[in-house]
Amino acid sequence: MLNRLLSGDLPRSRILAVLLLVIFIGLAVAPFVFPGVKALNVAAKVVIFVVLVASFDLLLGYTGIVSFAHTMFFGIGAYGVAIASSKLGAGWGALALGLGAALLVSLVLSLAIGLFSLRVRAIFFAMITLAVAAAFQTLASQLSDWTGGEDGLTFKMPEWLSPSFEPFENEIFGVLVDGKIISYYLLFVLALLLVLMLLRIVNSPFGRVLQAIRENEFRAEAIGYRVVVYRTTSSVLSALFACVAGAMLAVWLRYNGPDTTLSFEIMMDCLLIVVIGGMGTIYGAVIGSVIFLVAQSYLQDLLRIGSEAAVGLPWLSALLSPDRWLLWLGLLFVLSVYYFPTGLVGRLRAAVLSHKP
Amino acid sequence: MSFKDMDYKPLLLVPLLALVTLPLVGSPSTWLTLTVAGLAMGMIIFIIASGLTLVFGLMDVLNFGHGVFIALGAFVATSVLGAMGDWTGSDQLWRNLVAVFPAMLVAMLVAGAVGLAFERFIVRPVYGQHLKQILITMGGMIIGEELIKVIWGPQQIPLPLPEAMKGAWLLGDAAVEKYRVFAVLVGALVFAVLFWTLTRTKLGLLIRAGVQDREMVEALGYRVRNLFIGVFVAGSALAGLGGVMWGLYQQNVIPQMGAQVNVLIFIVIIIGGLGSTGGALIGSLLVGLMANYTGFLAPKVALFSNIALMVAILLWRPQGVFPVANR
Numbered sequence: 001m002l003n004r005l006l007s008g009d010l011p012r013s014r015i016l017a018v019l020l021l022v023i024f025i026g027l028a029v030a031p032f033v034f035p036g037v038k039a040l041n042v043a044a045k046v047v048i049f050v051v052l053v054a055s056f057d058l059l060l061g062y063t064g065i066v067s068f069a070h071t072m073f074f075g076i077g078a079y080g081v082a083i084a085s086s087k088l089g090a091g092w093g094a095l096a097l098g099l100g101a102a103l104l105v106s107l108v109l110s111l112a113i114g115l116f117s118l119r120v121r122a123i124f125f126a127m128i129t130l131a132v133a134a135a136f137q138t139l140a141s142q143l144s145d146w147t148g149g150e151d152g153l154t155f156k157m158p159e160w161l162s163p164s165f166e167p168f169e170n171e172i173f174g175v176l177v178d179g180k181i182i183s184y185y186l187l188f189v190l191a192l193l194l195v196l197m198l199l200r201i202v203n204s205p206f207g208r209v210l211q212a213i214r215e216n217e218f219r220a221e222a223i224g225y226r227v228v229v230y231r232t233t234s235s236v237l238s239a240l241f242a243c244v245a246g247a248m249l250a251v252w253l254r255y256n257g258p259d260t261t262l263s264f265e266i267m268m269d270c271l272l273i274v275v276i277g278g279m280g281t282i283y284g285a286v287i288g289s290v291i292f293l294v295a296q297s298y299l300q301d302l303l304r305i306g307s308e309a310a311v312g313l314p315w316l317s318a319l320l321s322p323d324r325w326l327l328w329l330g331l332l333f334v335l336s337v338y339y340f341p342t343g344l345v346g347r348l349r350a351a352v353l354s355h356k357p
Numbered sequence: 358m359s360f361k362d363m364d365y366k367p368l369l370l371v372p373l374l375a376l377v378t379l380p381l382v383g384s385p386s387t388w389l390t391l392t393v394a395g396l397a398m399g400m401i402i403f404i405i406a407s408g409l410t411l412v413f414g415l416m417d418v419l420n421f422g423h424g425v426f427i428a429l430g431a432f433v434a435t436s437v438l439g440a441m442g443d444w445t446g447s448d449q450l451w452r453n454l455v456a457v458f459p460a461m462l463v464a465m466l467v468a469g470a471v472g473l474a475f476e477r478f479i480v481r482p483v484y485g486q487h488l489k490q491i492l493i494t495m496g497g498m499i500i501g502e503e504l505i506k507v508i509w510g511p512q513q514i515p516l517p518l519p520e521a522m523k524g525a526w527l528l529g530d531a532a533v534e535k536y537r538v539f540a541v542l543v544g545a546l547v548f549a550v551l552f553w554t555l556t557r558t559k560l561g562l563l564i565r566a567g568v569q570d571r572e573m574v575e576a577l578g579y580r581v582r583n584l585f586i587g588v589f590v591a592g593s594a595l596a597g598l599g600g601v602m603w604g605l606y607q608q609n610v611i612p613q614m615g616a617q618v619n620v621l622i623f624i625v626i627i628i629g630g631l632g633s634t635g636g637a638l639i640g641s642l643l644v645g646l647m648a649n650y651t652g653f654l655a656p657k658v659a660l661f662s663n664i665a666l667m668v669a670i671l672l673w674r675p676q677g678v679f680p681v682a683n684r
Binding site: 064066120121122124126127130131134142264268271272275315318319323326330331 | 419421479482483487488489490491492493495496497499500503504506507511616619620623624627631657660661663664667675
């Protein structure tokens with residue numbers, strides 16, 4: 001049963017299995033075990049990022065394409081929900097319409113970019129997507145009648161998902177269930193389904209062809225697979241998943257602006273998470289997102305302590321300042337690319353293989 | 358890059374663009390102002406992009422971290438010019454130049470030195486692996502930007518022009534800003550030196566031959582690897598110089614400026630054809646002129662002018678205006 005759910009792609013490492021189980025249970029009971037607004041926010045962000053990063057992994061880890069336009073689709077999804085909800089008012093209909101329109105736009109755009117520039121070399125594609133993403137960011141902040149410009153859009157959600165909605169009289173397990181918690185569970189279930197779907201895709205014959213293209217494009221073409229078609233399909237699928245992740249973020253924040261979903265920082269975060277977690281594993285996205293977001297939210301406190309302890313040495317104190325945590329992450333990223341290109345997940349799996357006689 | 362049997366069509370693009378916009382802009386004086394501004398911007402972009410395109414042509418390495426050197430150069434310049442306040446505050450041009458040239462020199466030296474380290478630790482382990490190259494150089498970019506924030510702080514720093522370079526000359530009714538003329542001159546000088554090096558010296562001959570066919574040059578007994586390190590350092594130094602120019606052009610510097618200019622230079626080298634210096638010059642001038650003309654004619658469109666330009670050029674020549682052989 002579990003094997004079928006995970007499409008036969010089991011963790012293949014006891015430590016990894018335990019980690020994944022802990023993460024799964026932790027996220028499933030987060031609202032009841034980790035009280036407080038900040039903890040729930042971190043949990044929701046983890047859930048959203050898992051989908052976003054796993055979809056990026058389909059592109060980078062499985063197909064070997066570097067795209068810098070991934071957050072563009074993330075933004076399209078978020079703006080779809082935001083624009084529909086603010087123009088039509090709160091409601092499930094607006095949500096569905098916004099998501100549908102965003103998916104359509106993502107499909108057309110990713111298809112166009114793919115067909116236009118996936119015929120050329122990886123470097124070329126990376127540069128083109130970088131330029132397109134920059135242009136799209138500008139476009140979003142210029143069309144202020146629709147997107148609210150730099151300020152973004154604040155909007156309402158359907159009644160069931162708004163914080164003031166309280167369906168139960170009494171507390172459950174000592175927590176008063178409100179709309180926030182209901183929307184968290186909506187996101188959680190959705191993310192679970194999407195990740196299982198991605199696992200299904202990468203373990204299908206189609207996914208195998210993608211890996212063949214990643215390993216040796218020339219040979220894949222020679223065997224008779226039309227590389228351009230497969231690559232384009234992969235980038236379209238990945239764009240659609242990213243688009244749903246964006247819509248999820250908009251549902252959670254009830255706000256969207258250019259810096260929230262379109263910024264280059266998020267693109268960098270995706271890259272860091274995929275590489276540190278493990279490219280071409282999907283599970284890497286799960287582990288990486290948890291590590292990254294918990295670090296972003298809580299590790300900075302640790303750095304602050306270190307920074308204050310090092311007050312005597314100004315330069316060390318500056319290096320350890322909590323605002324500079326990306327520096328350490330960047331170093332970790334570079335080291336990962338060198339020493340364990342398959343990331344954490346790859347390391348854990350390799351350790352298991354080396355123990356077997 | 359042989360200029361005997363030069364493909365002349367792309368060369369006509371720049372004057373063509375300038376002539377087509379003349380009736381659109383209407384008044385010749387405004388047009389002159391815009392053209393000088395566009396040429397200045399184009400020349401600065403060229404200084405930055407030339408190193409990147411040579412590095413790519415020679416070693417097939419695309420450095421996504423190139424932007425760090427731009428920001429580095431600009432920040433070094435703020436420190437040097439800040440320390441030479443009496444020289445920049447003076448209204449005599451020669452005194453200002455005495456301040457600006459050391460700033461440029463120090464920026465180039467620092468950027469070149471960092472380039473050397475960057476090549477050694479970031480780029481060298483990943484030759485020939487494109488995917489890893491993109492990831493690693495991006496990682497280098499993140500680390501570099503954070504280090505700049507550690508040293509100079511994360512906030513915007515003003516970089517005012519020296520006194521004598523402020524203001525504009527009046528030619529009839531056209532106002533031509535002094536600094537822009539200066540930028541065009543510096544850009545032309547850099548181009549002349551590059552052009553001379555590439556076409557008239559043995560070093561340039563080897564670089565061009567290496568771009569054309571690296572294996573053959575290695576077979577003839579030259580170490581292209583060492584040549585390449587030199588080109589990488591020179592390219593980083595040029596990016597540092599370009600950063601000083603760009604910072605003075607914008608009159609302020611922020612740590613993220615590298616990432617912003619990165620997009621622009623990638624568009625330029627795509628238009629020019631990866632690895633082609635002449636193409637990079639044409640691409641830079643087109644992007645600079647286009648940005649200024651559209652900025653005047655249709656400000657909303659200006660933000661997308663370079664993307665539109667790139668798409669138009671790629672539809673005409675999918676490999677860029679001067680495709681480099683065997684790549």
